[in-house]
Amino acid sequence: MIDGWGNTVTIRVVQWTTGLIAKSAVRAVLAQPDLELVGCYAYSAEKVGKDVGELCGVPPVGVTATDDIDELIALEPDVVLYMPQLPDVDHMIRLLEAGINLISTSYFITGHSFGEDNVARLREAAERGGVSLYGSGINPGLASVVALTAAAACREIERISVFEAVDCTSYESAEAWQALGFGSPPDTPGIAEISKQAMLVFQETIEMMATALHAELDEVRFTPQFGVATKDLDLGYMKIAEGNVCGINGRWQGIVGGKPLLEMGLLWRLGDAMEPDWPIEHGYVMEIRGVPNIRVRYELEFGGDPEEYVAAPTANPAVNAIPAVVAARPGLVTAIELPLITATSINVSV
Numbered sequence: 001m002i003d004g005w006g007n008t009v010t011i012r013v014v015q016w017t018t019g020l021i022a023k024s025a026v027r028a029v030l031a032q033p034d035l036e037l038v039g040c041y042a043y044s045a046e047k048v049g050k051d052v053g054e055l056c057g058v059p060p061v062g063v064t065a066t067d068d069i070d071e072l073i074a075l076e077p078d079v080v081l082y083m084p085q086l087p088d089v090d091h092m093i094r095l096l097e098a099g100i101n102l103i104s105t106s107y108f109i110t111g112h113s114f115g116e117d118n119v120a121r122l123r124e125a126a127e128r129g130g131v132s133l134y135g136s137g138i139n140p141g142l143a144s145v146v147a148l149t150a151a152a153a154c155r156e157i158e159r160i161s162v163f164e165a166v167d168c169t170s171y172e173s174a175e176a177w178q179a180l181g182f183g184s185p186p187d188t189p190g191i192a193e194i195s196k197q198a199m200l201v202f203q204e205t206i207e208m209m210a211t212a213l214h215a216e217l218d219e220v221r222f223t224p225q226f227g228v229a230t231k232d233l234d235l236g237y238m239k240i241a242e243g244n245v246c247g248i249n250g251r252w253q254g255i256v257g258g259k260p261l262l263e264m265g266l267l268w269r270l271g272d273a274m275e276p277d278w279p280i281e282h283g284y285v286m287e288i289r290g291v292p293n294i295r296v297r298y299e300l301e302f303g304g305d306p307e308e309y310v311a312a313p314t315a316n317p318a319v320n321a322i323p324a325v326v327a328a329r330p331g332l333v334t335a336i337e338l339p340l341i342t343a344t345s346i347n348v349s350v
């Protein structure tokens with residue numbers, strides 16, 4: 001990064017956890033000469049004291065993981081890549097107050113689903129620390145930005161729809177799937193509400209998109225349908241009995257004047273035996289109704305490596321946003337107010 005004096009400066013990065021997405025983030029940080037990995041937080045006790053390279057499946061990097069937050073703050077990082085399975089608002093506030101920018105892939109776009117009190121606490125902490133908090137990933141995150149960017153070609157917008165359809169079998173996070181109702185009978189009382197609560201960050205996404213369009217939403221609706229396994233599934237990390245939920249087809253809608261202005265369709269399935277057998281297009285279709293109508297297909301090519309398919313497209317938008325977030329105004333920031341974020345590491349040798 002070039003500072004205000006024209007000098008090249010290195011951005012000091014702490015990686016928060018080394019789970020699926022974080023492993024990929026570490027690879028991206030190590031690939032960028034402007035970024036320096038200086039520390040790592042470990043949630044799991046057995047990871048404390050281990051080299052981050054070992055934890056992330058790359059050669060040793062000389063940085064060991066710790067569960068001591070003060071130790072990480074003392075390293076004076078510029079930014080934490082925050083990628084825990086579940087966010088902890090108190091941890092986030094400590095880091096922001098200490099003057100550390102935070103980029104989260106963990107359930108954060110506007111923060112509204114954390115509750116207005118927590119949003120206010122996070123905003124105040126960021127402002128006190130003079131730093132920014134930004135949420136990213138592929139979806140929530142980049143997918144809605146691609147759709148909004150495509151809509152720049154329109155004079156008028158009637159509706160923007162983003163449809164995600166992914167076979168998520170390689171995404172080995174049993175807790176995340178159980179939180180959505182996967183593995184439970186489809187008639188489990190309250191299952192629709194359970195899945196909605198686990199996906200509230202997509203409501204935040206719809207609200208962020210509405211802000212971009214200068215639209216005031218009357219309400220945001222969520223309607224889920226569940227797919228069930230037509231045989232017992234053993235995914236290695238999770239078993240799903242025949243007849244239980246192994247897929248979801250959920251739709252978030254931001255309503256204006258009784259009609260959806262914004263839509264986010266999420267079709268995720270696990271395993272190879274589901275009823276209804278909804279087709280999976282592996283990626284995103286963005287449909288823009290307006291003047292003109294626009295259709296965008298955003299496909300993730302699956303070369304057989306699950307890291308490239310799910311983790312990398314989630315981690316890289318967060319890592320690539322680091323310079324913009326470090327330079328952003330203090331407070332809670334969304335993609336709407338950041339400059340264009342693109343890949344920053346080129347490889348001309350391939």
Ligand SMILES: NC(=O)c1ccc[n+]([C@@H]2O[C@H](COP(=O)([O-])OP(=O)(O)OC[C@H]3O[C@@H](n4cnc5c(N)ncnc54)[C@H](OP(=O)(O)O)[C@@H]3O)[C@@H](O)[C@H]2O)c1
Pocket residue numbers: 016017018019020021022041042043044047083084085086087105106107136137138139140141173176314
């Ligand atoms: N925006 C997007 O596009 C997108 C896409 C996929 C996932 N995500 C989100 O990104 C985050 C990371 O995803 P992931 O797949 O990497 O998650 P993960 O592998 O399930 O968990 C990440 C790490 O969280 C820590 N952890 C485990 N249990 C925890 C708990 N109960 N509370 C807090 N932390 C816990 C562990 O850290 P240690 O490694 O230190 O033990 C674990 O490795 C999640 O919040 C996920 O929902 C976002």
